Amino acid sequence: MKNALRNPYVYLMFVLPAIALYFLFFIYPMLMSVYYGFTDWDGLSKPNFIGLDNFIAAFSDPEFRSSILNNIYILLFSCCVQVPIIVVLSLVIAGVRRLQGFYKTTVFMPSILSTSVIGILWGYIYDPDVGLLNNLLKLFGAGPIYWLAEPQWAMFAILITNAWQWVGFYIVLMLAAILAIPKDIDEAAGIDGATGVQRAWHLTVPLIKPVINVVIMLSIAGALRVVDIVLVMTGGGPAGATEVMASYMVNKAIKYGEYGYGTALSIIIFVIALVLTALYQILIARRQERVEY
Amino acid sequence: MPAAIKKAFPHAVMLTYVAVILLPFLFVLFSSFKANNVEIATRPFGLPKTWAFENYKEAWVKAKINVYFWNSLYLSLSSAAVGVLLAAAAAFALVRMKFEAVSRWIYQYVLIGMLIPGNVLFIAQYLLVRNMGILNTHWSLFLPYTAGALPLSVLLIAAFMRSIPGELEEAAIVDGLRAPGLFLRIVLPLTVPALVTVFIINFLGNWNEYLLANFFLSKDSLRTLPTGMVGFRDAFQTNYALVCTGIVYSVVPVLVIYTFLQKK
Numbered sequence: 296m297k298n299a300l301r302n303p304y305v306y307l308m309f310v311l312p313a314i315a316l317y318f319l320f321f322i323y324p325m326l327m328s329v330y331y332g333f334t335d336w337d338g339l340s341k342p343n344f345i346g347l348d349n350f351i352a353a354f355s356d357p358e359f360r361s362s363i364l365n366n367i368y369i370l371l372f373s374c375c376v377q378v379p380i381i382v383v384l385s386l387v388i389a390g391v392r393r394l395q396g397f398y399k400t401t402v403f404m405p406s407i408l409s410t411s412v413i414g415i416l417w418g419y420i421y422d423p424d425v426g427l428l429n430n431l432l433k434l435f436g437a438g439p440i441y442w443l444a445e446p447q448w449a450m451f452a453i454l455i456t457n458a459w460q461w462v463g464f465y466i467v468l469m470l471a472a473i474l475a476i477p478k479d480i481d482e483a484a485g486i487d488g489a490t491g492v493q494r495a496w497h498l499t500v501p502l503i504k505p506v507i508n509v510v511i512m513l514s515i516a517g518a519l520r521v522v523d524i525v526l527v528m529t530g531g532g533p534a535g536a537t538e539v540m541a542s543y544m545v546n547k548a549i550k551y552g553e554y555g556y557g558t559a560l561s562i563i564i565f566v567i568a569l570v571l572t573a574l575y576q577i578l579i580a581r582r583q584e585r586v587e588y
Numbered sequence: 589m590p591a592a593i594k595k596a597f598p599h600a601v602m603l604t605y606v607a608v609i610l611l612p613f614l615f616v617l618f619s620s621f622k623a624n625n626v627e628i629a630t631r632p633f634g635l636p637k638t639w640a641f642e643n644y645k646e647a648w649v650k651a652k653i654n655v656y657f658w659n660s661l662y663l664s665l666s667s668a669a670v671g672v673l674l675a676a677a678a679a680f681a682l683v684r685m686k687f688e689a690v691s692r693w694i695y696q697y698v699l700i701g702m703l704i705p706g707n708v709l710f711i712a713q714y715l716l717v718r719n720m721g722i723l724n725t726h727w728s729l730f731l732p733y734t735a736g737a738l739p740l741s742v743l744l745i746a747a748f749m750r751s752i753p754g755e756l757e758e759a760a761i762v763d764g765l766r767a768p769g770l771f772l773r774i775v776l777p778l779t780v781p782a783l784v785t786v787f788i789i790n791f792l793g794n795w796n797e798y799l800l801a802n803f804f805l806s807k808d809s810l811r812t813l814p815t816g817m818v819g820f821r822d823a824f825q826t827n828y829a830l831v832c833t834g835i836v837y838s839v840v841p842v843l844v845i846y847t848f849l850q851k852k
Contacts, residue, residue, distance in 0.1 A: 299761045299765070299766050299767050299770065300684065300685045300686045300757075300761075300767055300770075301685070301686045301687075302766075302767060303687070305681075305685075305766070305767045305768065306681050306685050306687055306690075308768075309677040309678060309680055309681035309685070309767075309771070310677075310678050310681045310682065310694060312674050312677070312678075313674040313675060313677065313678035313698075313738055313742065314678065314694065314697075314698075316674065316731065316734060316735045316738065317698060317701065317735055317738045317739070319716070319731075319735065320709075320713060320716070320731060320732050320735035320736065321700075321701045321704065321709065321735060321736075321738075321739075322697075322700075323712075323716070324709045324712030324713050324716055325704060325708075325709060325712070327712045327715070327716075328708070328709065328711065328712045331711070331712070331715075338715075384601070384602070384605060387598045387601050387602055388602060390598055391598045391599060391602070393599075394599065394602070397606075398602050398606065400847075400850055401606045401609055401610065402605065402606070402609060404609060404843070404846065405609060407792060407842055407843075407846055408796070408839060408842055409795065409796035409797075409798065409813070409814045409838065409842075410796065410798060410814075411796075411798040411814035411815070411817060411818055412796075412813075412814060412817055412835060412838045412839060414818075415817055415818065415821050415831070415834075415835055416612055416613075416616055416835050416839075417612070418821070419615075419616060419619075419828070419831065419832065419835070420612050420615065422828075424629065425619075425625070425628050425629050425632065425828055427611065427612065427615045427632070430632040430633070459608070459609070459612075463609070516705065519705070520705055520706070520707060522707055522799060523798040523799060526798070526799075526802070527798070527818055541707045541710075544707075544710070544711070545707075545710060545711075545799070545803070548710075548711045548714070549714070549803055554711055554715065557711045558711050558712065561707070561708045561709075561710065561711060561712075562708070564705070564707075564708055565704070565705065565708045568705060569703075
């Protein structure tokens with residue numbers, strides 16, 4: 296009876312198109328990246344195997360090192376500034392009844408828009424002559440700030456834009472977890488005389504720790520992936536102040552044709568992402584689980 | 589603390605945050621209707637004196653936003669649709685057909701893709717499409733977009749298909765359906781909720797994609813909305829109203845889809 300589901304040709308017909316496409320655009324490029332990463336290929340002449348030279352060069356390349364630093368700024372800002380804001384705002388939204396749907400819809404909105412359009416939109420907000428921010432500053436009599444042209448402000452401007460785009464996405468994620476907590480625990484604590492803040496801090500936050508961990512993991516991965524917003528808003532400038540690893544890699548490969556070096560950088564990004572995620576899992580996420588037992 | 593203040597405080601916090609989200613949009617929307625830079629500069633917060641709808645006509649035709657818009661639309665739709673179909677077919681074979689051992693291996697192999705962040709593959713994919721001779725055609729985006737969506741799509745659709753009871757299939761087989769008929773007439777219709785979700789995720793991902801679109805296409809007539817918009821901004825940098833109009837054009841369709849989905 297089940298012969299219909301045992302025909303190997305039919306099986307192949309169903310699986311093969313997806314597997315072939317996936318191999319061609321995922322597995323093959325990954326293997327080629329590892330290969331190119333150990334060569335000095337410039338896209339034209341024959342690639343020469345040069346061992347670990349690219350990787351050694353990368354870590355002594357001051358521009359790449361400063362781009363790693365910028366990724367770390369983004370990472371620290373997302374984990375230490377954004378995540379607390381996300382937790383607090385989710386708790387606030389979960390605590391209100393009226394307008395809850397409206398808040399949820401509105402805060403989520405920026406995260407469905409294209410990063411490049413958000414870059415253009417915020418580029419206009421930051422515009423030194425007519426932008427919203429400098430107009431607000433003018434109301435208080437403060438002088439114009441060249442947000443994207445001054446090295447000490449440019450990275451800050453990018454961080455704010457990135458936060459504006461993604462905070463709402465994580466709020467909605469966390470809100471789903473908070474709303475899934477059974478109401479009776481909260482009500483029991485309320486009857487025992489715990490205030491709203493106490494209940495939020497001592498009851499809800501411990502219960503949503505797994506989601507907080509997921510949000511932190513996603514923030515780490517997201518911080519290492521940032522590239523569109525930098526390319527659109529500043530192109531890495533002024534003077535490399537906002538260059539991140541991925542934008543530096545793309546520029547090296549496309550602008551200067553250093554494909555070997557560029558792929559080595561991409562492998563470094565990949566490894567950093569794996570190591571950070573693993574470290575976070577081992578050092579923090581695991582230990583918290585043990586405390587709960 | 590009086591009860592009224594206690595009740596109003598959370599709303600005050602949230603409304604402040606909502607203002608931070610919405611003010612940039614409003615600022616851009618008002619600017620897009622203003623006649624010229626002088627009006628934007630002298631009355632930054634005010635409503636436009638006269639609503640300059642001709643900005644929209646000008647941007648749509650002169651800035652070729654119509655071209656970018658249709659490119660984005662048909663690329664995103666076709667790639668999302670093909671991706672969903674391929675993923676559904678693969679998921680059906682992996683979950684429902686009787687090749688468990690092979691299926692387990694293939695499933696693991698597809699999931700590896702979830703570990704690889706997209707832009708790590710950027711250079712290798714660039715070289716691949718260049719060698720295939722499809723650089724500067726829409727194929728150079730269509731294929732990576734479709735392939736890139738596969739791991740998550742297969743994961744989600746397979747999870748959904750596992751929950752469909754096996755009795756339905758047995759009955760259909762007894763009635764004489766073969767595997768393709770079973771897939772098209774029984775399993776696919778039952779999987780529609782998962783297919784719609786995956787389709788929307790893929791569509792939005794393609795609609796918003798910037799990195800590949802920026803470097804794989806250089807011909808202006810092929811550009812998609814995200815890259816076209818950046819080129820448009822660079823070309824009309826000093827015409828603030830027109831740039832804002834472009835932003836409105838690229839934001840509104842997504843917001844319309846979003847509000848439509850919210851209601852459902």
